[in-house]
Amino acid sequence: MNSPTPGQRGPYNLQDRYPGSPQNQNRNQNRNRTDPGLPEEKQPETLLEKLNGWRLGLSIEIEPIIRGLVCLILISFFALLQTTLFARFKPFGAVPDLMLPLVVAISMTAREKWGAVSGLAAAFIIESLGGSTVTILSLLYMPAGYLCGLLTVYYFRDGLAVRAMYTVVTTLLRCLFTLVILFTSSPYVSLPAAIIHVTIPEFFAAVLFAFLPHLAVRFAFRLAEGKVSQ
DSSP: OOOOOTTSOSTTOHHHHOTTSHHHHHHHHHHHHHOTTSOOOOOOOOHHHHHHHHTTTOOOOHHHHHHHHHHHHHHHHHHHHHHTHHHHSOGGGSOOOOHHHHHHHHHHHHOHHHHHHHHHHHHHHHHHHTTOSOOSTHHHHHHHHHHHHHHHHHTOOOSHHHHHHHHHHHHHHHHHHHHHHHHHHOTTOOHHHHIIIIIHHHHHHHHHTTHHHHHHHHHHHHHHHHHHHO
């Protein structure tokens, strides 16, 4: 009977008896490379992976930050314009409300969430500049900003006629709020006199200068979107 040679595989294969031989080491290395079931060696974490772990997976988007800054700048600018220039130059004998058309313009451009937040901020800022921090204007500005954004998305297309309609309707509501504030602060005010001398001048003054916030919002958001896309 012929005995198996060292190069043959059999019960007396020298490669099985001596696993530390160079042939077996090469065979084990090739098996580890091709076998997907074997665990791979864990590589040390890079600096970027460690930083991602420290941030707990949080990511910062630049677009909402820019939108928030644009809204804040617009609200601050028109609040100062309303309380300084238009407080001295009173068209029709009344100070025009620039905050409400500004909120409407923001809601139609940036949609309802930004409109609601801008309405709340606008009511707080304009009343703070007027010396009062408690106001009912937020009950008008915030719902107006939210509803105008929703109506623009689901029912009406953004356009000049729709903006004019929103401005007229919300300004009428603003005049109603003025009457409520007048009769709350002084119950002896005559209703016909308040309508003729207060609400009608306020309505026409606000409608006349409502184009300023609308133009400013369209220009500011287009400029901001162009900067973000770059």
